[in-house]
Structures are given as C-alpha cells and as structure tokens.
Amino acid sequence: MSEIKVALVTGASRGAGAGIARALGAHGMTVYVTGRTVEPGDAKAWDGSVLPGTVAETAAAVTAAGGKGIAVLCDHSDDERVAAVFEQIRREQGRLDLLVNNATYMHPQLIEQKPFWQKDISACEILNVGLRSAYIASWHAAQMMVEQGRGLIAFGSSFGASCYMHGPAYGAQKAGLDKFAHDMAVDLRGSGVNTLSVWMGPLKTERAAVASKVNPAQYEAFSKTAESPEFTGHILYALATSNQAEALSGHTVIGAELARELGVTDEGSVRPSYRETLGEPPKPNPAVVY
Template sequence: MAGDGAAGARVALVTGASRGAGRGIARGFGELGYTVYVTGRSTVSGSAKGWAKGWDGSVLPGTVQETADEVTAAGGTGNAVLCDHGDDAQVASLFERIARDHGRLDVLVNNATFIHHQLIEKRPFWEKELAAVGILDVGLRSAYVASWHAARMMVAQGSGIIAFGSSFGGSCYMHGPAYGAQKAGLDKFAHDMAHDLHGTGVIAVSVWMGPLVTERSLIARQTNPEQYEGFLETAENPEFTAHIIDAIDRAPDREALSGQTLIGAEIARTLGVTDRGHERPSYRAMLGSPRPKNPAAVY
C-alpha cells in the first residue's frame, strides 16, 4: 500500500494510526524522516464500526492510507497496513512484513486502543455497557503481543525502543476502571520489559501524554465544554510525542530512562524538545505522579 522507504531511514511502527493520537504520532516520525508503518482497520472514514465514532455519534474521519500519505507528505515514507490488533495472526503477519521489507525495526509505539462510545460519560462503570472492557483486549493485551514481536526483532539487532502511549489515568481516576487499568498496565509493561531488556540495547518506556488535539477531543470540547475547554487551550499536538520518543532513544542516558513512566511535557523540557516551539505544561500537581522504578526482582 506504499513504498519501502529511503535506504538507511529509521523504521517505526505506530499501531492504531487511522486517526487520533496515532495518526499525529506517525506524522511526527514522518517529520523526522522515518519510514513509518501505520496500522488500523479503516479503509474509508467510519468503516471500523463503532471504533470510528465520536462522542456525539458522528463519523470520525481517517484511514490508514490517509495517515501513510500524510507521513510521506511530512518528509518520511508512509506504509499503510490493515491490521486488527485483536487478531494475533494479523499482528504476526505485520511484523513478518516489516522484517521482509527492512530486516529491522527501530521504534514501536503501542497506541492501538479500543475506545468505547461511553468512555467519557459521568456514570459508574456498572451503568456503562460491559463492552467497555474491550480496552483490556485491544489496548493492553494487544500491546503485549506487539511488544513480544518487536522485542524479538530488536534484541537480535541490538537496538530499538518500545514505547507505550499512556496517560495520567494510570494513577488518578480517569474515565473509569477499565481505562485506568489499561494505562496502569502499559506503565507496568514498560517497567518489567525494561528489566528483561537490560543490556540488550533495547529500551522500553511509557509516556504520559497531556490533553491532545485530536478528532475526538475536539468533539469532547463541544460535548463537555466545562470539562475540556481549559485543557485544550494548552493541548499537545500528537506529533510532539513522536519527537519525544525519538529524543529518548537518542539520549545519552537512554538506559537509565528505560523502564520509567515519563510525563511527556517534563522529559521534553529535559531533552530540549518543544511542541511547535512551545513548552507544554505538566499536570503532575493536579493529576498525580508516575510510580518510580522498583529495583526489586522476583523470579
């Protein structure tokens, strides 16, 4: 569905990139000249059934091919791959394709997540549909599966970064227990995978993103203006997260960063990364802090 990319370009995979955070993160890697594989289920806007609907029921724009085209337009090489991350066989085929095309993978960004249409409704979890638990399948389990495949490639080549797109919901109450468990689980994946990856040249990190400018967040501002209007005034462009992940992987102390849950806005300041020339605020004081690395290990 696209070309193989420029010789020598770094190769990234961003899962769940038809729209939202994934689409912007993929564009961000394109701006840095990466060859970027983007996955999703949408071939036409709204084709991914309930996944492609806004909070108001409107059809959200975005397809994997459109994202790949935007990556290329931004300066990289986009490769669109239709992939349901709830299907392990499709995920295995995805990594086989990357291995055939390039023989390497430098960056995996686990972003694919099931977003239930009641996610931001202010009601207890038992009054929402049971289907909201799907975020633990495509969102948590699927991230483990993709990371398993990526680690096998990256350890063999002796380099790479496995990144998880997480949020302050891993610590505070945010959108209910299913969402919170998924984010906390991603943070723990980074922590424990880093332990296993130590000394291989591969690192794992979880990045807490701030409020993002996405299709859904713009609809959320209209649906719940009192809750989202203020946040979006200083919201991050999702391309910012790609630039942060690239900077982490190039940092001289990358091994020390491995296993950490990092607040994107904070590590960006440390590494000299800005969001279109702007520093973004950290919400640590309002929403809480990541758990520190724990050196204890039990086998």
C-alpha cells in the same frame, strides 16, 4: 547517539497515533502505520458523528512530511494479523528501531459520567485492544530488536494510570502499560533494547474536539494548553537518538517534562505537566523476583 530508521505506530488512523507517525516522518523515518479504518465512516465520535482519518491517509501524510509511510490494515485483536505485520516489516526492512504501542479500543460511553456498572460491559474491551494487544506487539518487536541489539519499545499512557479518568477499565489499561514498560525493561536489560511509558497530556485530536462540545466545562480549560498529536512523536525521536534512552528504560515519564529535558517544544510552546493536579508516575522498583 543512535540512528533510527524504521518505526511501527499501532492504531494510527487518526488521533495520537496518526500524529506520532507524522512526526516520525518529519524526521525522515520509514513508518509503518496500522489501523482498521480504510474508509471514512468506520469510526464514530462521542456524539455519533463520523470521524475522519484512515491508515492510507496517515501513511500519505508521513510521506508528505518527509518520510516514507506504509499503511497496513490490522485489527490488533487478531494475533495472526499482528504477527503478519511484523513479518512484513522484517521482510521489507530487515529491522525495526521503534515500536509505539498506541492502538486502543475507544468505547462509545468512555467519557460519559456514569459509574462503570451503568456502562455496557464491553467497555472492558480496552483491556484486550489497548493492553493485551500492546503485549503481543511488544513480544514480536522484542524478538526483532534483541536480535539486532538495539531498539525502543514505547507505550502511549496517560495520567489516568494514577488518577480517576474515564473509569476503572481505562485506568487499569494505562497502569498496565506502565507496568509493561517497567517489567519488560528488566527482561531486556543488557540487550540494547529499551522501554518507556509516556503520559501524554490532553491532545488536540478529532475525538477531543467533539468531547469539548459534549462536555465543554470539563474540557475547555485543558484544550487551551493541549498537546498536538505530533508532540509525543518528536519526544520519542529525540529520546531514541539521544544517549538517555538506556538510563530511562523501564520508566514511566510525563511527556511534557521529558520534552523540556530533551529541548523539544510543541508548535513552539512548552506544555504543562499536570503533575500537581493529576498525579505523578510510579518510581521504578529495583526488586526482581523470579
């Protein structure tokens, strides 16, 4: 069983990232949280309303939960700024035990029921902040973690990697994260550093609350069994401190299923998997070609 003390959660001003950070704080961790929002009003919901949440508020919530939250303003489309985040962590902590790649560009037309060519072309920005940005953060994290001989690099993915969900750009980003976990695990084999991609279910986030009003028929059923934003954080902590992380390295898992294996509940409830309706993760391919 491993001890983990320091984490970085990207894109943590609100939503899943903020929830994961709070959960890790509840386990006593020092959690660096990155995001672009420093003042409420910078982010908008699907109906144009202002979304709450800032990186400073998330950091304060981490500390209030029992950990130590450290807010770092960072635009993950800026490689130099991302590098500075890792330099800060190395300078201040000398270690990094867990990276959670969560930062993602949320296009305002993401949940509109239109074909991709009828949406603005900027929707593909999720392949920059969401896919490419996860590669850059993982590149920096791997260097620190390999040096210390331990660590976990996690990717926040979804069933959209398998089924049609929010259009091709969103799906490609999620499928790409799964492949990152798979292929990075091959390169990291034997280093003590593991990877994992987690399919989260519907979440009780600020954006989801608005989505349920914008498209009530589509979101009403899911919202009844939706996961808390903290759920994935508790799962990752349980995995990282268990003896199963190495065996699962490179895998894509359904968070609700892994939670059952690890004995993790969400606000006292067992969450559904959605495997039968939305699809199942790809199985690791043992072939390696250089």
